[in-house]
Amino acid sequence: MKKITLLLTLLTAVFTQAQDTCGTAVAITAGTQVVTAVNGTELPPTICAANGALGTNGAAEWYSYTPTQNYTVILSTDITANTPRVDTRVHIYTGTCGALTCYAGDDDSGANYSTVATFNVTAGTTYYIAWDNKWTSAGFTFQLTENPIVVPPVTPVNYTTQTVSTINNTYNICVVDMNNDGLDDVVGISTGTMKVHYQTSTAGTFNVVNYPFTDVSFYPNWSMAAGDYNKDGYNDIVLGNGSGLSILTSANNGSSYTGYTPGQYIFCQRTNFADLNKDGNLDIFSCHDINENVYYLNDGNGNLTYYQSNITPGAMNLSSGGGNYATLFTDFDNDGDSDVFISKCSGPPCQLIRYDGGTTYTNISAAAGVNVTPIQTWSSGIADFDNDGDMDVIITASAGLHKFFRNNFETTGSLTAFTNITTGSGWDTNTSTNIDNIAYDFDNDGKVDVLGGGNKIMFNQGNNTFSAVPYTGIAVGAVGDLNNDGFLDIQNGSTIRYAVPNGNNWIKIRLNGVQSNSNGIGARVEIYGAFGKQIRDIRSGEGFKYMSSLNAHFGIGTNTAITQVIIRWPSGTVDTINNPGINQRIDITEGSTLANTTFDVSAMSVFPIPAKNSITIKTKEGYTAVSAEVYDLNGRMVLSSKIENDTLNIQSLNEGTYLLKVLDANGNAASQKIVKN
Numbered sequence: 001m002k003k004i005t006l007l008l009t010l011l012t013a014v015f016t017q018a019q020d021t022c023g024t025a026v027a028i029t030a031g032t033q034v035v036t037a038v039n040g041t042e043l044p045p046t047i048c049a050a051n052g053a054l055g056t057n058g059a060a061e062w063y064s065y066t067p068t069q070n071y072t073v074i075l076s077t078d079i080t081a082n083t084p085r086v087d088t089r090v091h092i093y094t095g096t097c098g099a100l101t102c103y104a105g106d107d108d109s110g111a112n113y114s115t116v117a118t119f120n121v122t123a124g125t126t127y128y129i130a131w132d133n134k135w136t137s138a139g140f141t142f143q144l145t146e147n148p149i150v151v152p153p154v155t156p157v158n159y160t161t162q163t164v165s166t167i168n169n170t171y172n173i174c175v176v177d178m179n180n181d182g183l184d185d186v187v188g189i190s191t192g193t194m195k196v197h198y199q200t201s202t203a204g205t206f207n208v209v210n211y212p213f214t215d216v217s218f219y220p221n222w223s224m225a226a227g228d229y230n231k232d233g234y235n236d237i238v239l240g241n242g243s244g245l246s247i248l249t250s251a252n253n254g255s256s257y258t259g260y261t262p263g264q265y266i267f268c269q270r271t272n273f274a275d276l277n278k279d280g281n282l283d284i285f286s287c288h289d290i291n292e293n294v295y296y297l298n299d300g301n302g303n304l305t306y307y308q309s310n311i312t313p314g315a316m317n318l319s320s321g322g323g324n325y326a327t328l329f330t331d332f333d334n335d336g337d338s339d340v341f342i343s344k345c346s347g348p349p350c351q352l353i354r355y356d357g358g359t360t361y362t363n364i365s366a367a368a369g370v371n372v373t374p375i376q377t378w379s380s381g382i383a384d385f386d387n388d389g390d391m392d393v394i395i396t397a398s399a400g401l402h403k404f405f406r407n408n409f410e411t412t413g414s415l416t417a418f419t420n421i422t423t424g425s426g427w428d429t430n431t432s433t434n435i436d437n438i439a440y441d442f443d444n445d446g447k448v449d450v451l452g453g454g455n456k457i458m459f460n461q462g463n464n465t466f467s468a469v470p471y472t473g474i475a476v477g478a479v480g481d482l483n484n485d486g487f488l489d490i491q492n493g494s495t496i497r498y499a500v501p502n503g504n505n506w507i508k509i510r511l512n513g514v515q516s517n518s519n520g521i522g523a524r525v526e527i528y529g530a531f532g533k534q535i536r537d538i539r540s541g542e543g544f545k546y547m548s549s550l551n552a553h554f555g556i557g558t559n560t561a562i563t564q565v566i567i568r569w570p571s572g573t574v575d576t577i578n579n580p581g582i583n584q585r586i587d588i589t590e591g592s593t594l595a596n597t598t599f600d601v602s603a604m605s606v607f608p609i610p611a612k613n614s615i616t617i618k619t620k621e622g623y624t625a626v627s628a629e630v631y632d633l634n635g636r637m638v639l640s641s642k643i644e645n646d647t648l649n650i651q652s653l654n655e656g657t658y659l660l661k662v663l664d665a666n667g668n669a670a671s672q673k674i675v676k677n
Contacts, residue, residue, distance in 0.1 A: 022042055022098075022100065022128055026063050027065070035139050037139050040059050041059070048091035049117075060132045060133070061130070064127070073118070073120070075106075076142065079143050081143075085113070088131060089132055090130065090131050091132065157502050158499075158500040158502070161495055161496070164197065169188030169195050172188040175479060178235055184480030184482055186482070187226070189224070193210050196211065204482075211256060217263075222242060223270050224546070225547050227519050227550075235250065242267055244261065247260045266294055268288070269287035270286070270325060270327050272327055273519075275522050283298050284298070292322070324344065325378045326342070326378060326379040328380065329539055330539060331391065333354060334409060336570070341380060343377045344377065347376070349372055349375065350370055351363060367416060372420075375401070377395050378435035379396060385447070385448055386406065387533060387534055389535060399433055402422065430468060434476065437452035437543055438476055439542075441555040444486070444502070455474050455475070457469055457474065476543060484585075486553075488549075504558065506583060509554075509588060510585055511525075511538060511569075513590045515571035516573070519550050522537070528564040531556055536552040560582065563578070572658070575592060604619050605617075611675070612676070613651050614650060614651070615674060617646055625643045626665050627641065627662075630653065639652065650676055653676045654676070
């Protein structure tokens with residue numbers, strides 16, 4: 001027994017002496033180490049921490065550490081293993097024993113004078129760690145933590161700021177084209193007046209016009225949306241208020257506006273224009289905070305009828321419960337119509353509601369797996385973040401943690417469970433929260449980024465990862481190209497933050513609907529090239545409260561060509577533009593690529609719809625229908641035939657929806673959607 005005791009004593013002595021000098025320093029890796037006592041025999045050569053004298057006994061305990069890769073290291077005694085905390089001091093050296101150089105050190109950065117030393121290390125370099133007895137010789141535990149070094153990316157895009165003193169209305173939260181010239185303008189609202197800063201051909205300058213109005217009871221303390229719901233070619237405005245909404249309707253070619261307040265009580269949050277029943281007319285939608293969502297159906301003559309989901313007889317199922325803060329209408333299942341994503345606050349989970357045609361909407365939140373709790377969000381970022389051809393969702397938190405969900409439609413062919421890919425995406429470590437979050441390609445590199453809280457943009461790095469880049473004072477605002485240089489600018493109050501072009505190439509698309517609503521809201525725009533595929537959906541109302549450009553913006557990075565642009569209109573029309581030029585805006589009228597010239601679709605009537613074997617085509621005086629072409633929804637011609645006795649035989653077609661193009665004797669054409677049973 002005495003021999004065993006003597007052996008243990010000798011082993012303990014060897015272990016203790018093995019960390020008493022630099023030459024016998026114990027090699028350690030990440031994790032925790034127990035120091036039994038600070039009683040070594042070799043002094044540190046110099047003081048690397050504060051309070052520049054060694055302990056009275058001159059003792060130290062020595063360790064060596066050689067990292068396998070570059071890290072940011074945290075060396076700490078401010079850990080729960082030391083309760084209460086111990087007053088410690090550490091010195092970190094590089095070099096060799098006998099020729100050491102101070103590299104880092106710490107005395108009192110932790111609680112109760114404990115140690116927290118943070119320093120970067122290089123793979124393969126040996127670092128010597130010496131704990132001295134300046135304050136105590138008692139034992140303690142320390143922890144070495146390795147973190148990958150985060151190298152801030154080169155700023156993807158820079159901004160200059162301009163203060164426009166005349167942007168001084170009470171509510172300045174809207175950027176949209178108001179005079180139908182393709183250029184984004186700034187819209188401000190005050191009591192009894194709307195002020196429009198029309199963008200001019202001289203970059204960064206505006207022509208300012210005030211429009212008085214009456215009959216507006218509610219002002220947009222929550223949100224604004226824009227869209228041409230009366231189809232006169234000029235955008236109308238909806239004002240979302242905590243008590244209801246009011247509407248400003250354009251007249252006289254956009255030279256005057258009339259107010260209208262429907263009068264129903266709505267605790268109105270996000271407002272949108274959307275064609276809810278796909279009849280070609282824009283309807284008005286409003287989130288309701290404390291009850292089911294509401295909407296106003298447009299009969300095509302500008303007359304609006306009020307409905308509340310699940311309450312008004314015949315209403316569409318566009319919500320379940322209250323807490324509705326923001327809606328984004330976008331096509332999640334790539335079937336050519338807009339589904340609905342609802343960001344929920346105050347406890348209820350977010351909802352994904354699929355449009356199934358007619359007036360049928362189906363809540364698929366559970367099947368999609370996006371109804372996570374607990375979460376609190378006022379808005380969400382929705383875009384094809386991985387450029388795989390379907391829309392993904394980042395539920396951006398107004399409090400708590402963000403969640404990133406990848407849509408798997410492109411691989412599964414159905415709208416089923418999304419995959420939670422938050423971990424490792426950069427959203428798991430982003431602690432900045434905000435009520436407003438918007439998704440755009442701010443640096444034109446071809447990947448959609450997110451602007452939210454924390455004075456930073458979360459830039460998309462590809463592979464479903466994001467990196468935060470800080471900007472002094474940056475905040476969410478209305479977004480558009482306010483100097484017509486192809487880069488997206490941000491208007492917030494009287495300040496416009498202009499993006500400085502960084503050399504990346506781009507294209508922007510402006511739509512003019514014919515059968516569809518005139519803005520093309522709900523259309524899917526696709527571009528193709530060596531970069532692959534990118535998609536955008538035209539949406540009225542982004543984030544929580546702002547209205548931003550209705551033009552579709554794409555960056556293509558350093559690529560110098562786009563091989564194809566495809567527009568899939570809500571009506572089913574598919575327009576295709578091959579090899580468009582880059583760094584320009586392209587204006588596309590619905591159906592314009594199907595023929596060189598067109599005639600007014602109202603001069604033609606087609607019936608019955610749906611049809612089984614044949615359809616009858618009647619044209620008004622001045623037009624004689626002689627032939628027809630039928631295209632599937634991918635833009636492929638499936639039938640070409642003469643029209644005989646006003647009749648087109650469609651027996652050869654499979655059941656489904658098609659686009660009919662009718663040509664007259666002069667080669668003019670008109671197009672219309674048909675359905676074959």
